[in-house]
Amino acid sequence: MTSVSSYKSPATLLEELGITEPQDIKIEAIAEYCDATLVYEPLKGCEARIIGHGDRAIITVNSTSLRERQRFSGAHELGHWMRDRGKVAFACAEMVFAAEWGEENPEVRANRYAADLLLPPPMFSRRAKNKEMTFATVRDLAKDFQTSLTATAIRLVELGSLPAMLVCYELGKRRWFTRGPDVPQFLWPRSEPGRYTVAYDLIHGSAQTEGSVDVYADGWFEVRNAHRYEVREDSIRISDRFVLSLLWWKDERQILDLG
Numbered sequence: 001m002t003s004v005s006s007y008k009s010p011a012t013l014l015e016e017l018g019i020t021e022p023q024d025i026k027i028e029a030i031a032e033y034c035d036a037t038l039v040y041e042p043l044k045g046c047e048a049r050i051i052g053h054g055d056r057a058i059i060t061v062n063s064t065s066l067r068e069r070q071r072f073s074g075a076h077e078l079g080h081w082m083r084d085r086g087k088v089a090f091a092c093a094e095m096v097f098a099a100e101w102g103e104e105n106p107e108v109r110a111n112r113y114a115a116d117l118l119l120p121p122p123m124f125s126r127r128a129k130n131k132e133m134t135f136a137t138v139r140d141l142a143k144d145f146q147t148s149l150t151a152t153a154i155r156l157v158e159l160g161s162l163p164a165m166l167v168c169y170e171l172g173k174r175r176w177f178t179r180g181p182d183v184p185q186f187l188w189p190r191s192e193p194g195r196y197t198v199a200y201d202l203i204h205g206s207a208q209t210e211g212s213v214d215v216y217a218d219g220w221f222e223v224r225n226a227h228r229y230e231v232r233e234d235s236i237r238i239s240d241r242f243v244l245s246l247l248w249w250k251d252e253r254q255i256l257d258l259g
Contacts, residue, residue, distance in 0.1 A: 006055075006082070006085060007082050007083070008034065008082065009116070010113060010116035010117035010120065011116070011120070013030055013033070013034070013117065014117070014120055016033075017029075017030065017033065020123070021123070022123055022144050022145045022146070025117070025118055025120075025145075027071050027074040027075055027078070027117075027118070028074070030078070030117070031059060031074060031078050031081075034078060034081065034082065035055055035056050035057065036050070036052075036056070036057040036058070036059050036077075036078060036081050037056075037057070037058055037059065038059045038061060038074050039058065039059070039060055039061070040060075040061050040062075040063035040070070041060055041061075041062075041063055042062065042063050042064055043060065043061075043062040043063075043064075046062070047061070047062050047065060047069060047073045048060060048061045048062065048073035048074065048076065048077045049077070050077040050080055050081060052081060052085060057081050057085075059074055059077040059078065059081070061073045061074050061077075067146060068142065068146055068147055068148050069148060071118060071146055071147065072114050072118065072147060072148050072151060075113070075114035075117045075118050076110045076111060076113070076114040077110070078113070078114070078117070079109065079110035079111070079112070079113025079114050079117075080106065080110045082113060083106070083109050083110065083113060084106055084109075084110075111151070114151070115151050115154065115155060118145060118146075118147050118151070119145055119147055119151060119152065119155045121159055123145075124141070124145070124155050124159055125159045127141060127144060128141060128155075128156055128159055128160050128161070129161055130161050131156075131160065131161065132162070132212070132248075133156060133157070133160050133162050133164040133212075133232070133234075133246055133248035134211065134212045134234045134246065134248075135149070135153070135211075135234050135236050135244075135246060136211065137156060138152050138153045138156055138246075141155075141156065149236075149238060149244070150168075150238065150244065153166050153244060153246060154166055154178055156246075157178055157179070157180045157246070158178070158180060158181070160180065162180075162182075162248050162249065162250065163180050163182035163183050163248065163249050163252055163255055164179075164180045164183070164246060164247060164248035164249070165177060165178070165179045165180065165183055165187070165189065165246075165247045165248070166178050166244065166245070166246055166247075167189045167193075167199075167244070167245045167247065168242060168243070168244055168245075169192075169193065169199060169203060169242065169243045169244075169245070170241050170242055171241055172192060172203045172204075173191060173192060174189060174190070174191045174192070175242070177189050182252060182255075183255060184255060184256075186223070187221055187223070187255070188221070189220050189221065189245075189247070190219075190220060190221065190222060193219060193220065193245070194216075194218065194219030194220065195219070196215060196216065196219050197215050197219040197220065197233060197235070197245075198213060198215070198233050198234075198235040198245070199233070199235040199243055199245045200219075202235055202236075202237050202243050203243055208236075208237070209235075211234060212232050212233065212234040212246075212248075213232070213233055213234075214230045214231070214232060214233075215230065215231060215232075215233045216229070216230060216231075217229040217230060217231045217254075220233070220247060225257075229254050229257065230254070231247050231248070231249060231254075232247065232248045232249065232250065233245060233246070233247055234246040234248075
């Protein structure tokens with residue numbers, strides 16, 4: 001179990017290191033500050049791994065990956081070092097970073113640690129304020145923070161100015177979803193998207209609709225009178241297995257009426 005003295009939250013690390021801007025979040029330097037050396041080597045079968053002994057650790061990140069993936073992989077393994085020190089070594093495949101955002105487990109905790117470190121709420125909120133909840137916005141913010149689309153989209157849903165939800169489908173089935181603070185708990189997305197949604201078209205190989213579009217809410221939610229309302233949808237395919245869907249509302253009254 002991680003000792004109290006060895007654990008430091010992302011917010012504490014950033015404060016101690018005097019980091020206030022995204023471009024100053026250097027994962028290599030932060031890891032070294034936490035007694036973990038980050039190195040880059042070609043890896044097969046995983047994106048990153050960590051091996052710790054005593055008070056030191058080596059984090060190896062796949063040198064052939066994109067820089068955004070490398071940064072998140074390094075921060076993810078640092079999360080293991082902070083939260084799971086003294087347990088078994090971790091080797092994390094690429095799928096972990098897309099799939100493990102749902103129920104609580106060590107991989108989800110490490111993903112959350114990485115998100116809090118690379119996408120700090122105070123910095124992110126200022127940049128996301130009054131922005132539309134679209135993947136165009138996500139791409140702009142991901143460029144600023146040098147982070148993956150998945151992690152950045154989750155942050156936008158959590159801290160953006162409009163009510164929104166992010167849903168991840170793996171091979172056509174809902175893997176996980178997260179809702180913003182203004183979206184009621186009763187709203188759960190369908191286990192499979194409805195036929196007249198962009199996500200359905202992507203899953204079934206149809207031509208992709210670019211950008212955010214209005215779709216009937218019953219394609220996403222099985223609640224009474226959903227067919228009378230619309231929701232904005234922006235869906236993209238991020239791999240052969242995964243489709244991400246951003247759902248959002250410009251008019252919050254529509255959410256309340258769905259209830």
